[in-house]
Amino acid sequence: MELFSGIGAQHMALERSGVPYEIVGICDIDPYAVQAYEAIHGPAPMLGETKDSQGRRIGDVTKIAHIPKDVDILTYSFPCTDLSQANSKGKGLKGEHSGLLWAVQDILEQADEDGRLPRYLIMENVPQVFAKKNSKDWNRWMDFLSSLGYTSTSGTLNAKDFPGTGQNRNRAFVVSHLGTECPPLPVPTGGDTVLGDVLEKSVDSKYYLTGKRLQGMEKSSAKEGARGNGFRFEPVDRSSVSHAITTKEGSRKTSNFVRDPSRCQQIGTVEGMGSGKFESTKRVYSGKGISPTVTRCQGGQCEPKVLEGRSDVRKITPKEAWRLQSFGKRRRDGTWDDSAYEKAAASGLSDTRLYGMAGNSINVNVFQAIVSEIDRFDSKTDGGRKGQKSMEAFGGEVKRGKSRRSS
Numbered sequence: 345m346e347l348f349s350g351i352g353a354q355h356m357a358l359e360r361s362g363v364p365y366e367i368v369g370i371c372d373i374d375p376y377a378v379q380a381y382e383a384i385h386g387p388a389p390m391l392g393e394t395k396d397s398q399g400r401r402i403g404d405v406t407k408i409a410h411i412p413k414d415v416d417i418l419t420y421s422f423p424c425t426d427l428s429q430a431n432s433k434g435k436g437l438k439g440e441h442s443g444l445l446w447a448v449q450d451i452l453e454q455a456d457e458d459g460r461l462p463r464y465l466i467m468e469n470v471p472q473v474f475a476k477k478n479s480k481d482w483n484r485w486m487d488f489l490s491s492l493g494y495t496s497t498s499g500t501l502n503a504k505d506f507p508g509t510g511q512n513r514n515r516a517f518v519v520s521h522l523g524t525e526c527p528p529l530p531v532p533t534g535g536d537t538v539l540g541d542v543l544e545k546s547v548d549s550k551y552y553l554t555g556k557r558l559q560g561m562e563k564s565s566a567k568e569g570a571r572g573n574g575f576r577f578e579p580v581d582r583s584s585v586s587h588a589i590t591t592k593e594g595s596r597k598t599s600n601f602v603r604d605p606s607r608c609q610q611i612g613t614v615e616g617m618g619s620g621k622f623e624s625t626k627r628v629y630s631g632k633g634i635s636p637t638v639t640r641c642q643g644g645q646c647e648p649k650v651l652e653g654r655s656d657v658r659k660i661t662p663k664e665a666w667r668l669q670s671f672g673k674r675r676r677d678g679t680w681d682d683s684a685y686e687k688a689a690a691s692g693l694s695d696t697r698l699y700g701m702a703g704n705s706i707n708v709n710v711f712q713a714i715v716s717e718i719d720r721f722d723s724k725t726d727g728g729r730k731g732q733k734s735m736e737a738f739g740g741e742v743k744r745g746k747s748r749r750s751s
Contacts, residue, residue, distance in 0.1 A: 345391070345412070345462065346370045347405055347420045347448060351380045351688065353705045354419045354466075356671065357712035363719050368412045371403030376697050377704075378402055383691040384684045405447045411455050411462070417718070418462040420448045421706055424470040427478065437473075437481035449488055456492055464718060465489070465520040468706045471500050473516050494520040497528055503670075503707040504585045505532030510542055511668040513588040513707055519714060527721035530713035540582035541674070542667040543602065543660070551594075552658040553601070561597045579603050579657055586660070586668055591703035594659035600668075604656045662689070662698035670708035 346354050349370035358365045369391040372378055378401060382388065392407035411418070426439025437445055455461050473482060489496055496518055503513040517529055553561070565577035577597035580586055586600045593599050666672055666685040673681045689698060 345415045345418045347391075347408075347418065347451075348372060348422055348444075349381060349403075349419075350374075350377050350421075350705050351671075351684075351701045352385050353669070353671070353708045353711055355381075355385050356684065356708050357706075357715055360673075360708070361712050361715045361719065363715060368415060371405050371408065373402050373404055375400035375402050376693060377701060379691055380688040380693060380697075380701055383687045405444055405451070408447075408451050409454065410458055411451060411460055413460050415460065415462040417464045417466060419466045419468075420445075421468040422448065424472075427470050427472045427475075429470070429472060436478045437485070445485060449485070452488075452492060461492060461522055463522050465494065465518070466711075466714060467516075467518040467520075468711070469516050471514055471516045474498075474500075489520050493522055495524055495526040496520040497526045499529050501529060501532065501710055501713075503710050504535045506530075506707075506709050506713060507533060507536045508674060508709050509535060509668065509670055509707060510537035510539055510585050511587075511589060511707070512585045515707075515710070517710075517714065519718070521721075523725075525721075527717045530710075530717050533713075535585065537585075537674070538583055539580055539586045539600070539602065539668075542586075542664050542672070542680075543582065544664060547658065547661050551661055552604070553655045555655050558655040558657055565597055577601070589665050589668055589699075589703045591700040593662075593665050593699040593703055600660045600665075601657050602660065604658060662695050662702065665699055665702040669702050669705050670710075671702075671705075 345368055346352070349355075349372045352370075355367055367385075367388050370378075370381065370388045371391040372381070375396050375398075378390075390401060390403045391411070392404040394402060394404050394407060396402050422444045423441035426434035426436055426442035428434060434442070437443055452461065472478065486496065497520075498516070498518040500514055500516050503509040503511045503515075519527060519529065521527065561577040568576050579601045582602060587598065590596070590599065660668075663672070663682055663685050666688075667674075667680060667682070671682075671684040675681060685698070688701070693701075
């Protein structure tokens with residue numbers, strides 16, 4: 345069961361883990377996220393279902409009265425808007441957005457009355473949720489979980505420390521189990537991916553910065569540096585991991601930008617200039633990449649001609665952002681399975697929406713590691729029996745010797 349379901353990172357992690365499962369409910373207030381979710385995963389039961397102002401189907405977490413029976417895993421990655429380091433005026437867990445955590449409390453209180461508490465709860469958010477300024481409200485939340493009978497494990501995990509990611513994304517996680525013990529968070533196994541691994545071989549020119557914009561960002565960054573501000577523009581080295589993907593990817597100077605090392609490409613010719621063996625003097629090149637060989641012929645229009653206004657710096661593409669969140673999966677031959685991204689993009693979503701969804705998402709590979717820890721923990725308990733009960737409750741087929749988790 346996915347509260348604040350976004351584009352379904354949890355769903356994809358369960359699918360890749362090989363653990364039999366069934367999604368019994370999702371909930372998200374963003375109609376575009378719902379559109380992407382269903383394009384990728386297919387239709388799913390909507391909890392707190394309502395319509396937005398344009399009549400589109402959405403889920404409102406404050407409108408969920410009861411949850412289904414026998415839910416094994418409930419995820420609640422509530423908005424980080426009021427917690428984020430980028431929001432200096434955020435009100436923390438009392439804020440309009442991050443305060444939706446308390447709507448989850450209402451849901452669990454009702455589930456307790458109904459005898460329907462999920463066996464596991466999983467939360468992901470920015471590390472600031474653990475910050476001292478939020479400690480009073482956060483401790484109140486943890487005390488509430490304890491009062492319901494949950495035992496919890498909490499900490500931070502960085503996506504760059506897990507295989508197949510290539511992104512420096514440090515996030516807070518809490519796993520809670522309805523019982524006296526709780527599975528640990530996964531131990532990082534080490535990253536094996538860098539930014540260069542996820543970059544497309546050829547991208548549209550619209551992703552390149554104009555020379556004017558590049559100069560403006562460099563000038564602004566120099567001023568910020570003089571003031572001692574750490575939020576500065578600097579292209580990311582392809583041999584390192586990327587910065588954390590944000591909802592405004594490509595629009596801020598702190599976004600992920602890369603330099604294109606490809607050779608300078610001819611993009612046209614100048615009409616009305618010479619002919620014969622000096623044909624090369626008519627060629628016009630893009631300002632991206634390495635220039636052609638400069639000869640001793642200087643002046644007389646023999647020098648390489650470069651079309652101004654284009655730089656060799658570009659932002660990452662939406663597809664690359666989705667790869668960095670592990671929605672794309674790298675095959676053994678080095679090619680990528682980008683089917684999740686392609687399904688979302690084909691549903692008519694703009695680049696801006698696709699960037700935003702990647703920035704809001706949980707990293708799939710990290711969540712998959714958490715699911716694997718829960719599965720190992722369950723194998724030592726009677727979790728399999730209870731999982732079968734859950735599957736039966738939703739009309740599914742129970743396979744002998746295996747449980748099917750409802751989420």
